[in-house]
Amino acid sequence: MSFFPKILLQPEVEEYLGNMFRNKELISALGTLEAERKYESLLNRLSHPPAFTTVRVNTHLASVKQVKNLLFEEIHKQYKGLSVPVLQHPQLQDILLIPVIGPRKDLQKQSSEVIVGAQCGNSVLRGAHVFVPGIISASKFMKAGDVVSVYSDIEGKCKRGAKEFLGTKVFIGNGISELSRSEIFSSNGSLKGIGVRMTDPVYLSPSLDNVLSSYLFLQNLPSAVVSHVLNPQPGERILDMCAAPGGKTTHLATLMRDQGEVIAMDKIANKVKKIKQNAALLQLNCIKAFCCDGTKALAIGKKEDGQEGPPFSAESFDRILLDVPCSGMGQRPNMAYFWTLKEVMSYQPLQRKLFSMAVKLLKPGGTLVYSTCTITLSENEEQVAWALENFPCLQLQSQYLTGRAK
Incomplete structure (x- = not known):
C-alpha cells in the first residue's frame, strides 16, 4: 500500500482525523499500536484506487449472465491478451467486479512529461484518459504522437503552461500525446477532448465509456450496497432525497422491477436533467425527477389536487433514501x-435538516437509510446518535443485503 504517498491533507484536517480515530474507545478495544496502524492504513488506502472496478447490471433489460458474457468479451478486447476475469459479487448478485491490475512497478518513465491536476490524476487511476482541460504542464518540445509520462501534481503548485516542474509529483503512467504542447497551451482553454491517451497506467482499469451503456452502470460498491439495504419492493412509493446523478435512483427502480414509484429530487436543475437521462437510458419508467431543495420538501397544509411533485404531504413514502x-x-x-x-x-447542520425532513415524510413503520461517502464521525456515527435521540419513533436496525438479481 506504500506505492503512492498517503493522502495529502490540510494539517488541521489531519489532526482532526487523527484525534477522531485515536479515540479512547478504539484504543481501549484495540490497543494504541493497532489503533495507530489502522489509522495509517486508512490514510494510505484513500490514495489508492479500489481493488475492483464495480459495475451494476441493469437487470430490467437483461440477465446478469448475459451482461457478464458481453462484458468479458469487451474486457478481453481492451486488455489484449491479459486474462482478466469478470466476477459476480457473492452477496450482491447484480454487481460485477473487474479486478484492477496494479500498482505496476515495471513501467519505464519517459523524458517527456505531462503534469495534470490532482482530480485528473484520480480519474486516470480509475481508467480514464487525460483530457485537455486537466493538463497543467508539458515538456518543452512535446509533439503529437510522443510517448509521455504522466504525473499528478498533488500539492497544486505547478503553474499552467510550465515547461518543467520540479515540485512534488506522483507518477501515474505512460501514454501517447494526442496534441503538441503548443496546441494545448495556445488555445486559450477552448480545446476539449483527449490530450493524452493512456496506454500504460500504473493501475490498469477498463474504460467503460459508452460500453453496454443501457445494460451497465458504473457504480462504486458502497453506493450499490445502499440500495440493497433499503430493499425497495414492487408497488411501493420511494423517495431519493438527494438523487443526482441518479445511480441509486435507477438502482432502486430496477430492484422494484420498475413497478411502483421512485421520486428523485435534487435542487440543481442540470443534475435533475441527468437523472432523467439516466432513467431513459436504462429504460426505467417508474422514476419521476423534480428540481427541489430537500429541506423544503414537506407541504404545509393540504396539497392541491393533481399535484404529483414536491412539496409532499407528511408520511407519504414507504421508504426513503437519504x-x-x-x-x-x-x-x-x-x-x-x-x-x-x-x-x-460545514455539512452537519444541512444533514440534520434533511434528516428531520425525511423523518416527517416517512410513513409509520417505513424504512429510512442514511448514507454518506465520507469517513468522519461527525457526519456518520454522530448523526445517527443525534437522530435516535431526537426522533423516538426511529429504531436502529441491522443492515441486511438482499442481493436480488435475475
Whole structure:
C-alpha cells in the first residue's frame, strides 16, 4: 500500500482525523499500536484506487449472465491478451467486479512529461484518459504522437503552461500525446477532448465509456450496497432525497422491477436533467425527477389536487433514501484533499435538516437509510446518535443485503 504517498491533507484536517480515530474507545478495544496502524492504513488506502472496478447490471433489460458474457468479451478486447476475469459479487448478485491490475512497478518513465491536476490524476487511476482541460504542464518540445509520462501534481503548485516542474509529483503512467504542447497551451482553454491517451497506467482499469451503456452502470460498491439495504419492493412509493446523478435512483427502480414509484429530487436543475437521462437510458419508467431543495420538501397544509411533485404531504413514502451531501473524504482514489477543517465540518447542520425532513415524510413503520461517502464521525456515527435521540419513533436496525438479481 506504500506505492503512492498517503493522502495529502490540510494539517488541521489531519489532526482532526487523527484525534477522531485515536479515540479512547478504539484504543481501549484495540490497543494504541493497532489503533495507530489502522489509522495509517486508512490514510494510505484513500490514495489508492479500489481493488475492483464495480459495475451494476441493469437487470430490467437483461440477465446478469448475459451482461457478464458481453462484458468479458469487451474486457478481453481492451486488455489484449491479459486474462482478466469478470466476477459476480457473492452477496450482491447484480454487481460485477473487474479486478484492477496494479500498482505496476515495471513501467519505464519517459523524458517527456505531462503534469495534470490532482482530480485528473484520480480519474486516470480509475481508467480514464487525460483530457485537455486537466493538463497543467508539458515538456518543452512535446509533439503529437510522443510517448509521455504522466504525473499528478498533488500539492497544486505547478503553474499552467510550465515547461518543467520540479515540485512534488506522483507518477501515474505512460501514454501517447494526442496534441503538441503548443496546441494545448495556445488555445486559450477552448480545446476539449483527449490530450493524452493512456496506454500504460500504473493501475490498469477498463474504460467503460459508452460500453453496454443501457445494460451497465458504473457504480462504486458502497453506493450499490445502499440500495440493497433499503430493499425497495414492487408497488411501493420511494423517495431519493438527494438523487443526482441518479445511480441509486435507477438502482432502486430496477430492484422494484420498475413497478411502483421512485421520486428523485435534487435542487440543481442540470443534475435533475441527468437523472432523467439516466432513467431513459436504462429504460426505467417508474422514476419521476423534480428540481427541489430537500429541506423544503414537506407541504404545509393540504396539497392541491393533481399535484404529483414536491412539496409532499407528511408520511407519504414507504421508504426513503437519504444519501446526503457530505465532505466526500471516503471517495477513492484521492491523493490530495484541499478542504479546510471548517469546510469539512460545514455539512452537519444541512444533514440534520434533511434528516428531520425525511423523518416527517416517512410513513409509520417505513424504512429510512442514511448514507454518506465520507469517513468522519461527525457526519456518520454522530448523526445517527443525534437522530435516535431526537426522533423516538426511529429504531436502529441491522443492515441486511438482499442481493436480488435475475
